Amino acid sequence: MSIRRRIVTVVAAFAALAIAVMIWAPTVGSTPISLARAFDRSIPWDDNVDAQIFFVARLPRVLAGGLVGATLAAAGVVLQALLRNPLATPFTLGVSAGASLGAMLAVTMRLEMTVLGITSIPLASFAGSLVATAIVYALASSQRRGLSTNVLLLAGVTLNAFFSALILFVQYLADFAEALRAIRWMMGGLDVASYFPIVAALPFVLISFVAFAMMTRTLNLLSVGTEAAAARGVEIVRAQRLAFMSASLATGAAVSLGGPIGFIGIIVPHLVRLIVGSDHRIVLPASALFGAAFLVLCDLAARTLMSPIEIPVGVVTALIGGPFFLWLLVKRS
Amino acid sequence: MCALLWADNVSFRYAAGAPLVVDGVTVRLTDGALAGILGPNGSGKTTLLRLLSGTRRPTSGRVLLGERPLDQLSRREAARQIAVVPQETELAFEYRAIEIVLMGRHPHLGVFTVEGPDDIRIAQEALASTGTSHLAERMFHELSGGEKQRIVIAAALAQSADLLLLDEPTASLDLGYQLEISSLLLRLNQEQGVTMAISTHDLNLAASICRELILVRDGRVLAAGPTADVLTPENVMLLYDVEADVRINSETGHVTVVPVRLAAPKRIREGGRISRSSSGSGR
Amino acid sequence: MSTKSGRKITKSTKYTKYKKVFFVSFVYFVTFVVSFVSFQAQAPPKRIISLVPNVTEILFAIGAGPQVVAVSTYDVEPPEVRSLPTVGALIDPDTERIISLRPDLVVTYGSQADLQAQLTRASIPFFDYRHGGLDHIMVTMRALGARTGHVDQAETVARGLQAGIDAVKNRVAGKPRPRTLLVFGREPGSLRNVYASAGRGFLHDMLVVAGGEDVLNDIDKESAQVSTEMILARKPDVILELNSASRLNEADLKAVVDPWMTLSSVPAVRNKRVIILNGPGLTVPGPRVLDGIQKMADALHP
Numbered sequence: 068m069s070i071r072r073r074i075v076t077v078v079a080a081f082a083a084l085a086i087a088v089m090i091w092a093p094t095v096g097s098t099p100i101s102l103a104r105a106f107d108r109s110i111p112w113d114d115n116v117d118a119q120i121f122f123v124a125r126l127p128r129v130l131a132g133g134l135v136g137a138t139l140a141a142a143g144v145v146l147q148a149l150l151r152n153p154l155a156t157p158f159t160l161g162v163s164a165g166a167s168l169g170a171m172l173a174v175t176m177r178l179e180m181t182v183l184g185i186t187s188i189p190l191a192s193f194a195g196s197l198v199a200t201a202i203v204y205a206l207a208s209s210q211r212r213g214l215s216t217n218v219l220l221l222a223g224v225t226l227n228a229f230f231s232a233l234i235l236f237v238q239y240l241a242d243f244a245e246a247l248r249a250i251r252w253m254m255g256g257l258d259v260a261s262y263f264p265i266v267a268a269l270p271f272v273l274i275s276f277v278a279f280a281m282m283t284r285t286l287n288l289l290s291v292g293t294e295a296a297a298a299r300g301v302e303i304v305r306a307q308r309l310a311f312m313s314a315s316l317a318t319g320a321a322v323s324l325g326g327p328i329g330f331i332g333i334i335v336p337h338l339v340r341l342i343v344g345s346d347h348r349i350v351l352p353a354s355a356l357f358g359a360a361f362l363v364l365c366d367l368a369a370r371t372l373m374s375p376i377e378i379p380v381g382v383v384t385a386l387i388g389g390p391f392f393l394w395l396l397v398k399r400s
Numbered sequence: 401m402c403a404l405l406w407a408d409n410v411s412f413r414y415a416a417g418a419p420l421v422v423d424g425v426t427v428r429l430t431d432g433a434l435a436g437i438l439g440p441n442g443s444g445k446t447t448l449l450r451l452l453s454g455t456r457r458p459t460s461g462r463v464l465l466g467e468r469p470l471d472q473l474s475r476r477e478a479a480r481q482i483a484v485v486p487q488e489t490e491l492a493f494e495y496r497a498i499e500i501v502l503m504g505r506h507p508h509l510g511v512f513t514v515e516g517p518d519d520i521r522i523a524q525e526a527l528a529s530t531g532t533s534h535l536a537e538r539m540f541h542e543l544s545g546g547e548k549q550r551i552v553i554a555a556a557l558a559q560s561a562d563l564l565l566l567d568e569p570t571a572s573l574d575l576g577y578q579l580e581i582s583s584l585l586l587r588l589n590q591e592q593g594v595t596m597a598i599s600t601h602d603l604n605l606a607a608s609i610c611r612e613l614i615l616v617r618d619g620r621v622l623a624a625g626p627t628a629d630v631l632t633p634e635n636v637m638l639l640y641d642v643e644a645d646v647r648i649n650s651e652t653g654h655v656t657v658v659p660v661r662l663a664a665p666k667r668i669r670e671g672g673r674i675s676r677s678s679s680g681s682g683r
Numbered sequence: 684m685s686t687k688s689g690r691k692i693t694k695s696t697k698y699t700k701y702k703k704v705f706f707v708s709f710v711y712f713v714t715f716v717v718s719f720v721s722f723q724a725q726a727p728p729k730r731i732i733s734l735v736p737n738v739t740e741i742l743f744a745i746g747a748g749p750q751v752v753a754v755s756t757y758d759v760e761p762p763e764v765r766s767l768p769t770v771g772a773l774i775d776p777d778t779e780r781i782i783s784l785r786p787d788l789v790v791t792y793g794s795q796a797d798l799q800a801q802l803t804r805a806s807i808p809f810f811d812y813r814h815g816g817l818d819h820i821m822v823t824m825r826a827l828g829a830r831t832g833h834v835d836q837a838e839t840v841a842r843g844l845q846a847g848i849d850a851v852k853n854r855v856a857g858k859p860r861p862r863t864l865l866v867f868g869r870e871p872g873s874l875r876n877v878y879a880s881a882g883r884g885f886l887h888d889m890l891v892v893a894g895g896e897d898v899l900n901d902i903d904k905e906s907a908q909v910s911t912e913m914i915l916a917r918k919p920d921v922i923l924e925l926n927s928a929s930r931l932n933e934a935d936l937k938a939v940v941d942p943w944m945t946l947s948s949v950p951a952v953r954n955k956r957v958i959i960l961n962g963p964g965l966t967v968p969g970p971r972v973l974d975g976i977q978k979m980a981d982a983l984h985p
Contacts, residue, residue, distance in 0.1 A: 071514040098916035113947040116915055123945055124912035151492035179871040186872035242757065243773065244868060251876055251908070260874045260911040260945060281511050288503055290492045297455040298486070299559065300479030300507030345493035348514070370910060375902055377910050 077349050081356035088360040089133050092367050093125040097374035123260055131257045131265050131324060132366045132380075133359035136331055138272050138321040140339075140358025141279055143332025144351050145314040148286035149307060150216055153340075157318040157332040160223030160311070161199045164230035166322040167253055169195020171234050174249045175241040185267050188252065189323040196319025199226055204311065214307040216293070255328035255381030257366050268320040275317035278309055279351055286310070286347040328381045330388030331358055337395065403464070404595050405429040405482070405563055410451050410461035411619075412444075421447045423619040424461070429563070429597055434589045436610030436627070437599040440640055444619040445599040446487065449567050452597065454478040479507035483556035485566040489548065491540060497551045498536040501526055504558030526557040529592070530584060546577030550584070557588070564588070566598045570605055578602075582609050607631055607655040615639055631655050637663055727832025728788035728808075732770060732781055734798075735812050738790045738823065739764060740969035745828050745837040753784050760964060760971075782807065788830065817888035820968050821845055840970060847973040848892055851980050855894025858984055863895035864919040864951070867906070867966070874911055874942050881907035885968050886925075893979035895921065915946055922951040923982055926961040958982040 094102060098120060104110065105117040112118065142157040150159070157163065172178075173191035180187050206222035207214055238246045259265065285306050288296040297303050322328075335358040336350065343349045362380070365387065369380045406429070412422040421444045429435055429452075439445050450456040451463055454470040463470040465481060483504065504526070505519040515523075527533045530550040535543060540551060549569060556564055569585070570578040586609045588594045600606050606613055606627075613630045615622040617639055623630045628648075636644045636657055645658045732753040733739040739754050743761050754764045755772040768784070771777040776798045781789060782805050791798055793813035802809045810830060812823065821841040828837020865886060868878040880887045882897050884905035890897055898919040899907055922943060931939065936959060943949075943957045951957055960982065965975035 070520075074514065096912055097910075098912055113953060116918070116948045119946065119948045120912055120915045124910065124915055128911075148492070153492065177871075181872050186870065188870055239774065248868060248870075248876065256875060258875060258910050258912075264873075284506060284509070287495075287499070288506055291495075291500070291503065292486065292488075292490060294450070294455060295484070295486050295489065297475060298453050298479060298482075298484035299503060300474075300476040302475050340493065344499075345495050346499060370912070375899075375907075375913060377908060377913075 074346075074348050077343055078352045078356070081353045085133070085137075085356040085360045088363050089129055092129045092132075092363045093121055095367060095371070096120070096125055097371050124258075127259045127262050127265060128257050128366065128370075129363055130262070131259045132363040134265060134268065134272060135257065135321045135325040135328060136335075136358040136360070136362025137355040138275070138317045138358075139328065139331040140335035140361070141276065141351055141355040142314040142317045142321070143358075144336045144347065144354045145279060145282070145286065145310050146332075147336060148290045148347060149310040149314070150220055151290055151292070152220075153337065154333065156329070157314065157321075158227075158327065158329065160203050160219065160315065161226030161230060162196045162203075162315045162318045163322050163327040164227045164234070165199025165202075166192040166196040166319055167327055168230045168234050168237070169193070169198075170252050170326075171237045171241075171249045174252065175237055175245050177245075183267075184263055189264060189267070193319055193323040196315070196322060199230065200312070200315040200319065202226060203315075214304060214311060216307065219307075219311065251379070252326050253381070254379035255326035255384075257325050257362075257380055258370075258377075259324070264324055268324045271316050271320035275313040275320075276355070278313035279317075282306065282310060282313075283348040283351050286351070287345075290345075290347075326381065328362070328384055330384040330391075331362055334384075334388055334391050335361055337391075403428040404431045404433075404466065405452060405597075406464045407448070407452055407458075408462050408464065410448075410458035410463060412447055412451055412456060412459050420459075421619050422451060422458070425616070425619070425621050427452065427597070427614055427621075427624075429595055431562075431595055432589070432593050433595050433597075434586070434609060434611050435597045436606035436613045437597060437616055438601070438603065438606045438613050438639070439616035439622075440601055443616045445601075445616055446567055447619075448616065449484070449565050449597070449599050453482050453484045453565050455484075476507045479559060479561070481561050482563045482565065483559040483561040485549075485553050485556045485564065485569055487567040487571060489540075489552050495540050496536070497532065497538050497540050497543065498523065498527070500540050500551055501536075501555045501558050504555040507559060522560060523554075523558045526554040527551075529557055529588065530554045544577075545573050546580055549573060549577070549581055553581070553584070557594075562595060564594050564596045566596065568600055569598060570600070570602060578605065585609060603631070603636070603657040604654075607657065608652065628655055631657065728786070728830070730784065730786045731788045731790070731831065732784060732786040733758070733790040734770065734772060734776055734795070735790050735792060736760070737967045737969035738810075738812050738827070740967065740971065741820075741824050741827055741840075742790075742831065744840050744970040745824060745831070746833045747827065747831040750831060752786065753781070760967075814968065815885065817848070817885050817892065817968075817972070819885070820972060844970065844973060848976060851892055851894075851973075851976050855980055855984050858894055860894055860896040861920040861956075861983055862898045862918070863890060863921045863923055863983065864898050864909070864914065864917070865890050865895070866922060866924040869924075869942075872938075872942060874914075874945070877909045877914070878906050879909050881905065885972075886966060889966075889972065889976050889979060890923075893976050893983055895923075895979065895983045911946070915949060918948075918950055920950045920954070920956065921983060922949075922957045923979060924957070924959050925966055926959050927963055927965075928961050929963055931959065931961050 100117040100120050104115065105121040139157050146157060146159060147153050147155045170188050170192040173187045178187040178191060182190055203222045203226055207219040238249055285301055288299055288301050289306060293303050336354045339350055339354045339357050343353055365383045366380045369378045369383045372378060407425060407427040409424050409426050410422060411420050411424055413420050425448060437445050437448060451458050457471050470478060501523045502515055505515055527536055530553050532547060532550045532554060535547055535551065540548065570581050582605055585596060589596055598610060610627055612625060613627050614624040615630060615635055622638055623635050631646060633644055633646045636642060636646060641663050643660045643663050645660055647656060649656045729750055730752045731742065731747065731750045733742060733751060734755045736755060736758045739758050740760055742748060742751055748763060753768045753770050756769045757772050758764045770780045773792055776795060778798060778801050786807060789802055789807055789809045790812055791809050793811050799809055821844060824837050824841040828834045865880040866877055870876050879899055880890060880897055881899040881902040881904040883903055887897055898917045926939065939959055940957050943952055946952050960978050964971040
């Protein structure tokens with residue numbers, strides 16, 4: 068019972084943090100607004116600036132930040148367990164590079180189609196992430212042994228390098244404005260101004276999270292070694308496949324929504340492990356919740372620190388990430 | 401006596417076209433046996449152990465657990481009956497000792513099941529069996545070599561399996577720890593009836609606790625049977641290319657092997673293939 | 684005078700005379716050569732290569748068109764340039780090709796330091812162009828006029844453009860200036876990554892001439908990315924969006940304007956003053972800029 072209680076207690080604490088942050092964040096911003104007015108139903112919607120700032124500008128942004136932050140942090144945890152390496156990130160295996168290439172092509176080819184209400188850039192970037200996932204999977208699978216994590220890592224790193232080169236090439240061919248737009252997309256942005264992109268990403272994230280939930284104890288075993296895990300009853304091939312696919316799907320959805328926001332997938336799991344230990348049954352949900360809060364706070368900083376100018380949220384996470392790693396390095400030595 | 405685990409003429413290669421790492425090996429483990437699989441590095445011992453535990457399927461031949469072929473069991477079912485103590489345990493993250501031991505309960509738990517009081521009791525008993533109860537809350541990576549090995553054995557015990565397979569359990573341990581572990585294993589076998597197969601290249605360890613030995617070289621069984629019968633100077637020569645003094649130690653009553661000098665490397669010609677012992681641990 | 688000395692005197696006199704003639708001719712010859720050479724060095728360039736599309740347009744407008752032998756990959760106006768060879772652009776100028784075309788004047792961007800260094804080594808003069816405000820267009824016209832030997836024509840074109848600009852200024856003088864968000868880029872289909880004029884630069888100057896007030900004036904940058912919150916908070920009276928499509932039918936127009944509708948509290952949206960200005964040459968700092976200014980003025984002050 069104590070294990071179950073510990074899991075529930077810790078996760079509940081992180082949930083409280085995440086909820087508190089996400090309730091507070093939309094009330095704060097570069098423009099002072101009156102919450103009373105924003106929630107005043109008697110004022111017609113078209114006249115209520117405070118309400119529009121709250122419900123159109125800020126709330127979708129906070130929700131998107133929560134979703135993307137939770138997803139990237141959780142995907143980071145899963146990939147670190149899969150690759151048995153605490154330095155792995157959701158972007159290590161090339162998913163984000165595929166997404167970026169997709170977005171880049173959409174920008175430079177000036178694609179302007181909308182499918183099921185999803186505009187061209189998120190659509191193309193999601194497609195790119197799926198293509199990258201498929202390629203890495205194909206490279207790393209063999210019929211007999213299933214997924215080899217070493218080959219997976221190599222395939223992912225190779226794909227990252229290759230796609231990054233393609234991205235540079237496409238940027239070079241693009242004209243100035245397109246190249247700028249593309250670079251800007253790659254710094255990440257959560258200002259969605261609409262609930263629809265969030266709703267569109269949600270099914271993929273939910274499916275992945277269900278898979279994650281089923282895998283938590285298995286991740287513990289996998290992180291000790293595949294042979295040991297197999298001897299303890301883990302179907303290695305199936306577990307690795309599930310971990311890779313779900314983490315990649317989740318990452319693809321998150322990057323399509325908010326761009327490739329870096330460092331969430333590695334800072335958050337690290338910090339959470341420092342606080343709660345390494346049991347993935349706690350680390351996974353706690354990281355998701357902490358990731359949501361963390362990214363929402365980073366975005367809050369991004370949209371208020373240098374107001375009226377906004378710092379791209381990926382820049383904020385990177386500015387935090389650098390010193391964080393420095394501190395980790397110093398702590399270890 | 402029927403065999404608890406029977407590897408029947410098994411062979412294995414890691415990839416198509418690769419040489420056979422295990423070549424026509426037969427191993428019979430009866431209930432309560434304490435067998436040693438002895439051979440130099442690279443002789444295929446680790447692979448053989450994997451075939452016995454079911455984490456690899458033999459390329460030819462079959463492995464039977466009791467009456468049933470091992471490959472018909474799911475990993476979970478197999479893990480409930482066979483536990484493995486691996487050669488090395490390298491953690492990617494920092495776990496406490498008790499968390500490592502509780503991982504042994506995995507084959508008994510459902511997908512969303514959390515360890516219950518029974519599982520915790522079994523884990524604690526396992527720690528007690530290996531004399532490591534006081535280490536439960538310590539971080540695994542901070543433990544000494546001997547302590548780590550005992551925790552890993554406790555994790556295998558927590559699986560509540562009838563059969564324990566150990567891969568080089570004393571390989572990197574000091575003499576004191578070696579003695580500790582070997583007496584622990586003997587005790588587990590004799591007092592708790594745990595059937596064991598220990599793969600090792602340490603002749604004296606094998607001689608001191610194993611009642612039967614299987615000598616393996618280049619993936620083939622050289623000899624198998626009761627320890628005293630099998631561990632002869634001729635067999636030691638065949639196994640290690642070493643002239644040795646094999647005798648029963650008056651203090652312990654066990655067979656001991658003391659190497660005297662190197663012999664010329666034996667080349668076993670088998671169907672045109674030259675076999676030599678290779679360096680490096682078995683794959 | 685003896686016969687001997689007489690003969691001698693005659694000889695030396697003749698010799699001196701030849702020397703004089705020779706000397707004077709030589710001096711005339713040298714002077715002629717020097718003047719010829721220096722005259723050539725100051726003659727207008729006959730083979731101009733332009734890497735800057737709006738400068739190309741200016742060159743043709745001031746009559747230097749026939750002297751242009753190659754243009755950048757992005758040049759499309761005037762139509763004559765489409766048959767000319769291209770030599771790269773801002774990031775990728777093809778130096779070898781440029782030199783091989785034997786130009787005597789190359790128009791480069793101010794930031795193309797490498798290219799300029801190589802041109803200097805090859806003794807090819809260049810014209811260093813940098814973007815500036817609206818006034819800079821006229822300055823560039825006059826400078827190029829002087830450089831290419833079309834001073835009068837350049838003066839005429841510059842004055843004409845100035846007159847056009849002044850006409851617009853007069854037209855909107857005294858009228859209240861609507862607070863305007865001048866958008867020149869965003870993600871299609873949504874309001875993400877909106878880029879707008881922020882108080883500086885020639886697009887801003889165009890807006891001011893057309894009688895508008897830049898709602899992002901205080902940021903004082905050529906362009907800024909605006910968040911949804913900022914647009915809602917600043918409440919622009921008019922949203923002008925620049926679109927490079929040459930033709931937009933009704934369905935396209937609606938699709939472009941549609942994403943703005945979510946910001947219904949913004950006066951520009953409420954009063955249906957979200958206006959798309961489309962056309963390829965609207966914002967090129969060259970002779971066609973008057974068209975853009977006039978379109979802006981029409982939109983702001985109908």
